[in-house]
Amino acid sequence: MAEAFNFELVAPERLLVSDEAIEVVVPGTEGQFGVMKGHAPLMSTIRPGILKVRRPNGNVDEYFVRGGFAEAGAEALTVLAEQAIPVKDLNAEDIRSQIQDAEEDVKDAKNDEAKQAAETLLSQLREVETALKAS
Amino acid sequence: MASLKDLRNRIASVKATQKITKAMQMVAAAKLRRAQEAAEAARPYAERMETVLANLAVAYEGREDAPALLKGTGGDQIHLLVVATAERGLCGAFNTSIAKLARDHARRLIADGKTVKILCVGKKGYDVLKRELSQNIIDTVELRSVKQIGFKHAHEIGARVLKMFDDGEFDVCTLFYSRFKSVISQVPTEQQLIPAVFEKDEAAESVVYEYEPGEDEILSDLLPRNISVQIFRALLENVAGEMGAKMTAMDNATRNAGEMIDKLTITYNRQRQAQITKELIEIISGAEAL
Numbered sequence: 001m002a003e004a005f006n007f008e009l010v011a012p013e014r015l016l017v018s019d020e021a022i023e024v025v026v027p028g029t030e031g032q033f034g035v036m037k038g039h040a041p042l043m044s045t046i047r048p049g050i051l052k053v054r055r056p057n058g059n060v061d062e063y064f065v066r067g068g069f070a071e072a073g074a075e076a077l078t079v080l081a082e083q084a085i086p087v088k089d090l091n092a093e094d095i096r097s098q099i100q101d102a103e104e105d106v107k108d109a110k111n112d113e114a115k116q117a118a119e120t121l122l123s124q125l126r127e128v129e130t131a132l133k134a135s
Numbered sequence: 136m137a138s139l140k141d142l143r144n145r146i147a148s149v150k151a152t153q154k155i156t157k158a159m160q161m162v163a164a165a166k167l168r169r170a171q172e173a174a175e176a177a178r179p180y181a182e183r184m185e186t187v188l189a190n191l192a193v194a195y196e197g198r199e200d201a202p203a204l205l206k207g208t209g210g211d212q213i214h215l216l217v218v219a220t221a222e223r224g225l226c227g228a229f230n231t232s233i234a235k236l237a238r239d240h241a242r243r244l245i246a247d248g249k250t251v252k253i254l255c256v257g258k259k260g261y262d263v264l265k266r267e268l269s270q271n272i273i274d275t276v277e278l279r280s281v282k283q284i285g286f287k288h289a290h291e292i293g294a295r296v297l298k299m300f301d302d303g304e305f306d307v308c309t310l311f312y313s314r315f316k317s318v319i320s321q322v323p324t325e326q327q328l329i330p331a332v333f334e335k336d337e338a339a340e341s342v343v344y345e346y347e348p349g350e351d352e353i354l355s356d357l358l359p360r361n362i363s364v365q366i367f368r369a370l371l372e373n374v375a376g377e378m379g380a381k382m383t384a385m386d387n388a389t390r391n392a393g394e395m396i397d398k399l400t401i402t403y404n405r406q407r408q409a410q411i412t413k414e415l416i417e418i419i420s421g422a423e424a425l
Contacts, residue, residue: 010180011286012181012367013177013285014176014177015180030347041344041345042345042347043344043346043347043353044346044348045347045356045357067360068360069357071183071344078183080180080183082286082360083286
């Protein structure tokens with residue numbers, strides 16, 4: 001049995017989770033990564049996606065996170081997300097409206113750089129949508 | 136000398152006022168609790184953000200290639216003041232003290248020959264500042280219809296400030312708000328947003344982090360976010376402070392109204408008695424004359 005470590009999920013409005021976890025899977029900008037106790041110090045930005053938390057009692061909680069970063073240490077993991085919603089409270093509407101916003105951003109983008117950023121965001125959001133549908 | 140009827144009317148009207156101030160005080164007290172909770176809930180995020188950025192910023196100290204948000208544009212000719220106040224009055228000196236701090240700052244800058252631009256968040260600050268600095272005010276953001284301030288409101292303001300910065304419309308950005316110290320004490324505060332200033336934490340742990348993606352990317356991702364986060368925090372502290380100030384102000388008003396009612400009642404009773412005595416004398420002396 002793996003050991004537990006402290007996990008905190010913080011959104012600007014409130015502290016969502018501050019509890020023990022066995023393993024947390026974070027959607028990092030450069031790919032998903034799992035964090036367990038004793039992880040090397042790591043700082044990573046996150047992309048829109050699903051964050052999975054495995055609790056000591058075996059339950060797995062899922063959260064939709066968007067924008068922000070994760071800070072992992074040997075004893076603790078802190079995820080600061082601009083938006084964090086438990087997946088069970090998340091409805092398809094939210095994601096769809098975000099996708100719509102992103103689509104508009106792609107259209108409105110003035111230069112290539114902004115357009116590329118908006119497109120990346122859009123594709124990431126679409127991924128989340130399909131992932132949610134599948135589950 | 137006011138007649139008995141006048142006195143009665145005045146007492147009734149002061150009582151009505153007292154009822155209103157009392158109700159406002161209770162509403163403020165209820166809202167204060169919620170606002171305080173919101174402000175406290177937002178603290179961990181802002182604090183974490185600051186620690187992480189401070190750690191990152193140290194690495195960039197004095198370097199030429201530091202992001203503009205960190206080292207500034209190099210000039211300090213044009214100043215942007217973001218003045219966050221409440222949307223409503225009747226909260227004592229709360230709005231005035233924030234506006235005053237901003238005004239003094241603006242005066243000082245103007246005296247030094249700098250250009251000052253002001254972005255008002257909240258109507259009350261605009262009302263105070265427009266008297267003297269109306270030509271400096273570029274816009275007002277109204278949050279009047281907003282019931283609960285969410286991160287997206289702060290983010291909109293933040294995005295706007297960033298856009299202006301990218302367009303080279305100012306060199307230094309300072310945020311004015313009121314820090315919520317306790318229910319009876321709110322401290323008007325100024326905080327420099329751009330270039331970002333971090334308190335140096337000497338005891339900062341010297342853990343070497345692995346960065347993913349690179350430090351540069353993380354920093355350039357986080358600095359703009361930090362602006363919104365700081366504005367968000369300021370707005371929440373403001374709401375809590377406003378409610379605290381309103382509660383105190385309304386408490387005072389209720390007490391004053393009570394004193395006034397007491398005084399008026401005494402005058403009223405004296406006059407009533409005097410009138411009765413006068414009528415008695417008239418009857419008695421009338422009877423004696425017969």
